[in-house]
Amino acid sequence: xxxxxxxxxxxxxxxxxxxxxxxxxxxxxxxxxxxxxxxxxxxxxxxxxxxxxxxxxxxxxxxxxxxxxxxxxxxxxxxxxxxxxxxxxxxxxxxxxxxxxxxxxxxxxxxxxxxxxxxxxxxxxxxxxxxxxxxxxxxxxxxxxxxxxxxxxxxxxxxxxxxxxxxxxxxxxxxxxxxxxxxxxxxxxxxxxxxxxxxxxxxxxxxxxxxxxxxxxxxxxxxxxxxxxxxxxxxxxxxxxxxxxxxxxxxxxxxxxxxxxxxxxxxxxxxxxxxxxxxxxxxxxxxxxxxxxxxxxxxxxxxxxxxxxxxxxxxxxxxxxxxxxxxxxxxxxxxxxxxxxxxxxxxxxxxxxxxxxxxxxxxxxxxxxxxxxxxxxxxxxxxxxxxxxxxxxxxxxxxxxxxxxxxxxxxxxxxxxxxxxxxxxxxxxxxxxxxxxxxxxxxxxxxxxxxxxxxxxxxxxxxxxxxxxxxxxxxxxxxxxxxxxxxxxxxxxxxxxxxxxxxxxxxxxxxxxxxxxxxxxxxxxxxxxxxxxxxxxxxxxxxxxxxxxxxxxxxxxxxxxxxxxxxxxxxxxxxxxxxxxxxxxxxxxxxxxxxxxxxxxxxxxxxxxxxxxxxxxxxxxxxxxxxxxxxxxxxxxxxxxxxxxxxxxxxxxxxxxxxxxx
Amino acid sequence: xxxxxxxxxxxxxxxxxxxxxxxxxxxxxxxxxxxxxxxxxxxxxxxxxxxxxxxxxxxxxxxxxxxxxxxxxxxxxxxxxxxxxxxxxxxxxxxxxxxxxxxxxxxxxxxxxxxxxxxxxxxxxxxxxxxxxx
Amino acid sequence: xxxxxxxxxxxxxxxxxxxxxxxxxxxxxxxxxxxxxxxxxxxxxxxxxxxxxxxxxxxxxxxxxxxxxxxxxxxxxxxxxxxxxxxxxxxxxxxxxxxxxxxxxxxx
Numbered sequence: 001x002x003x004x005x006x007x008x009x010x011x012x013x014x015x016x017x018x019x020x021x022x023x024x025x026x027x028x029x030x031x032x033x034x035x036x037x038x039x040x041x042x043x044x045x046x047x048x049x050x051x052x053x054x055x056x057x058x059x060x061x062x063x064x065x066x067x068x069x070x071x072x073x074x075x076x077x078x079x080x081x082x083x084x085x086x087x088x089x090x091x092x093x094x095x096x097x098x099x100x101x102x103x104x105x106x107x108x109x110x111x112x113x114x115x116x117x118x119x120x121x122x123x124x125x126x127x128x129x130x131x132x133x134x135x136x137x138x139x140x141x142x143x144x145x146x147x148x149x150x151x152x153x154x155x156x157x158x159x160x161x162x163x164x165x166x167x168x169x170x171x172x173x174x175x176x177x178x179x180x181x182x183x184x185x186x187x188x189x190x191x192x193x194x195x196x197x198x199x200x201x202x203x204x205x206x207x208x209x210x211x212x213x214x215x216x217x218x219x220x221x222x223x224x225x226x227x228x229x230x231x232x233x234x235x236x237x238x239x240x241x242x243x244x245x246x247x248x249x250x251x252x253x254x255x256x257x258x259x260x261x262x263x264x265x266x267x268x269x270x271x272x273x274x275x276x277x278x279x280x281x282x283x284x285x286x287x288x289x290x291x292x293x294x295x296x297x298x299x300x301x302x303x304x305x306x307x308x309x310x311x312x313x314x315x316x317x318x319x320x321x322x323x324x325x326x327x328x329x330x331x332x333x334x335x336x337x338x339x340x341x342x343x344x345x346x347x348x349x350x351x352x353x354x355x356x357x358x359x360x361x362x363x364x365x366x367x368x369x370x371x372x373x374x375x376x377x378x379x380x381x382x383x384x385x386x387x388x389x390x391x392x393x394x395x396x397x398x399x400x401x402x403x404x405x406x407x408x409x410x411x412x413x414x415x416x417x418x419x420x421x422x423x424x425x426x427x428x429x430x431x432x433x434x435x436x437x438x439x440x441x442x443x444x445x446x447x448x449x450x451x452x453x454x455x456x457x458x459x460x461x462x463x464x465x466x467x468x469x470x471x472x473x474x475x476x477x478x479x480x481x482x483x484x485x486x487x488x489x490x491x492x493x494x495x496x497x498x499x500x501x502x503x504x505x506x507x508x509x510x511x512x513x514x515x516x517x518x519x520x521x522x523x524x525x526x527x528x529x530x531x532x533x534x535x536x537x538x539x540x541x542x543x544x545x546x547x548x549x550x551x552x553x554x555x556x557x558x559x560x561x562x563x564x565x566x567x568x569x570x571x572x573x574x575x576x577x578x579x580x581x582x583x584x585x586x587x588x589x590x591x592x593x594x595x596x597x598x599x600x601x602x603x604x605x606x607x608x609x610x611x612x613x614x615x616x617x618x619x620x621x622x623x624x625x626x627x628x629x630x631x632x633x634x635x636x637x638x639x640x641x642x643x644x645x646x647x648x649x650x651x652x653x654x655x656x657x658x659x660x661x662x
Numbered sequence: 663x664x665x666x667x668x669x670x671x672x673x674x675x676x677x678x679x680x681x682x683x684x685x686x687x688x689x690x691x692x693x694x695x696x697x698x699x700x701x702x703x704x705x706x707x708x709x710x711x712x713x714x715x716x717x718x719x720x721x722x723x724x725x726x727x728x729x730x731x732x733x734x735x736x737x738x739x740x741x742x743x744x745x746x747x748x749x750x751x752x753x754x755x756x757x758x759x760x761x762x763x764x765x766x767x768x769x770x771x772x773x774x775x776x777x778x779x780x781x782x783x784x785x786x787x788x789x790x791x792x793x794x795x796x
Numbered sequence: 797x798x799x800x801x802x803x804x805x806x807x808x809x810x811x812x813x814x815x816x817x818x819x820x821x822x823x824x825x826x827x828x829x830x831x832x833x834x835x836x837x838x839x840x841x842x843x844x845x846x847x848x849x850x851x852x853x854x855x856x857x858x859x860x861x862x863x864x865x866x867x868x869x870x871x872x873x874x875x876x877x878x879x880x881x882x883x884x885x886x887x888x889x890x891x892x893x894x895x896x897x898x899x900x901x902x903x904x
Contacts, residue, residue, distance in 0.1 A: 007804035380693035
């Protein structure tokens with residue numbers, strides 16, 4: 001069966017190469033049937049990739065250890081769900097997943113837009129070019145279909161990967177990363193076809209939003225996984241692989257905002273091209289970082305031969321996009337100017353600059369070890385203090401802008417009008433800040449600023465909904481809920497966007513509370529001994545051990561009380577996995593409804609003989625806002641993405657072929 | 663028609679970002695060197711990130727006053743070069759002989775004294791996140 | 797192994813057939829030329845986008861005025877040019893207005 005997988009991949013390779021070459025020829029020489037043929041080849045490549053993926057999945061399901069990949073990443077004891085998820089737990093399989101999603105997205109995007117022939121004719125070779133790199137890697141460098149004599153049992157899956165997050169986190173991230181290829185391809189297609197209109201933005205708007213949402217949710221899931229499973233008490237370590245997903249997400253955030261300016265005012269055309277190329281190149285760079293082992297990371301793999309190939313591909317992508325944008329600069333010139341530094345366009349511009357600045361400083365921090373090694377011969381690295389400094393420097397103003405932007409009008413806002421609209425949010429901010437200082441929250445300046453700005457943003461968002469609903473009600477009557485529904489329904493992008501902003505606000509507040517205002521204590525305890533942490537009293541009672549399906553679980557029984565009454569019993573501990581010969585940390589968390597936070601316990605060290613426990617305790621206020629934000633984030637994005645019949649009709653009429661005046 | 667202030671805004675912002683950046687690096691220093699045991703001789707002063715492979719069993723207790731003691735050797739180059747390490751704080755679960763670890767600290771009288779809690783390990787297999795101590 | 801090869805061969809045949817389909821369906825087409833947007837069509841698209849932009853801006857300005865974001869004074873100042881712009885693009889997009897296209901594009 002491995003032969004079928006190899007053959008299917010080779011077929012995919014042939015098909016995407018054909019789509020690339022024939023597609024380019026067809027676009028250049030305006031040959032209709034050849035263009036259609038190239039389009040079909042790209043679509044067929046998805047079909048053959050599906051076959052390859054099914055072959056590997058079936059091998060994983062059947063535990064066919066003659067497949068080297070199956071033997072290296074699974075074992076007989078591994079439950080079926082994780083065996084199937086092993087498709088993306090290794091290098092070769094995850095490349096196959098990337099290709100599967102890429103060809104799937106490409107087929108869908110090209111099919112949905114097949115009537116915009118003059119644009120799609122160039123999109124096909126761009127997508128085929130990207131796909132041909134990945135297929136080449138799979139066919140010739142890193143094949144998932146290598147076979148060998150089947151061992152009795154496989155090597156198993158690392159214990160920390162054996163949890164439901166493994167089923168969701170990588171696929172969601174990939175749906176995001178790969179999704180950024182579509183707006184990139186359409187942007188390059190628009191440049192190649194010399195189209196100066198907004199068609200490429202209109203058709204890729206939902207793709208970009210969906211990719212961005214997947215990437216955001218994927219990262220949030222990864223953070224939650226790290227928080228509850230790896231359990232060092234944090235959720236983000238500024239590890240290069242974590243940053244690898246954050247950077248394209250930041251670039252895509254900037255892009256999502258600045259395309260709105262291009263749509264409304266016809267400005268920033270060059271900037272948008274640069275941003276979409278940046279987001280795409282960063283997504284490829286992200287997967288390069290994760291795979292190549294080039295930068296020390298707790299996630300990184302052993303030094304792999306893929307690094308050089310990926311780097312080469314990134315260089316090609318950068319040269320291609322920069323070169324094409326440069327060549328088409330005359331087409332992208334716009335006559336519209338920024339009229340005022342106090343306008344919504346200007347706040348979007350500031351927001352963009354801050355997002356890109358943050359993205360680039362993270363990029364600098366990630367490649368710093370490589371650069372220092374190359375320039376001075378000595379590797380130097382930056383860590384948390386560097387990233388936190390810039391997160392505060394750029395992130396806090398960004399937070400504030402989230403509140404300012406909606407209050408400012410397009411084109412030009414008079415200071416008097418601004419004064420009126422700013423009053424309520426400013427008062428909310430000042431009051432919040434004063435109260436917090438009085439309560440002692442001034443101990444952390446970034447934390448205090450985050451909360452204060454957060455109050456401004458919250459008031460601003462609420463006001464937008466209230467004022468909008470009131471105006472809608474004045475226009476068409478009806479109840480408040482009906483007016484609100486109509487308000488959102490008529491402008492889904494704007495109000496969906498505000499909901500997403502609200503989720504980012506929740507995220508920011510959750511991060512501020514759980515980092516700036518957390519309490520950490522650690523102590524060695526004998527059975528019966530207690531420790532006090534931020535009002536909780538934790539008493540270590542005893543050790544317990546039990547046999548689980550594939551591990552030996554050791555747990556410390558810890559009673560938690562507050563104000564003399566029992567709150568909960570926690571069981572931090574460790575698991576030992578005999579097949580994999582590895583331990584895993586098992587934290588125990590109490591979700592405290594009083595502060596929407598967590599009491600987080602880690603059994604740092606357990607002495608089975610003396611029953612001594614070294615317990616690390618963290619009290620993290622507001623941390624659960626971070627996870628709750630994820631739900632609002634998805635909801636807001638769905639509202640923003642929801643199709644609008646009125647808008648669809650208008651766009652269809654605008655782009656209807658052959659409606660030009662005689 | 664009035665010149666668009668957009669370019670001015672962009673230029674000023676880039677300048678501001680660079681200024682913030684230069685300010686940070688001049689105050690906080692330009693990163694921590696990542697070195698192997700054989701390079702320690704050249705880095706007697708200041709903190710470094712020591713990358714090495716654990717040799718033999720560790721002794722002591724990371725949470726007791728004496729701390730945990732282990733030996734690290736070069737990962738690349740001359741693999742016979744070793745250095746003793748003294749560490750206190752959280753020990754990652756994956757820590758054991760043969761693992762590649764990273765620890766921050768500085769050399770004192772021939773022993774690498776690590777900053778508490780700065781030990782982290784890299785998982786040997788692909789795509790597996792290893793434990794971090796903080 | 798033979799099944800695998802047979803399936804692979806079948807897959808290849810299907811793929812090639814799908815790729816060759818445009819040529820098989822139209823062995824002798826009337827025209828094999830891929831249409832490009834004519835200059836007129838490009839101009840029309842640009843004007844449609846400008847029209848939609850102007851109309852959307854008007855709607856938004858009015859709504860911003862209702863919600864208090866834009867004062868009555870600012871509204872009066874901003875609405876005039878927007879209405880003129882919208883009217884211009886609407887006129888330019890009318891059929892039998894070919895001559896006006898040129899006039900408008902040269903007066904900006």
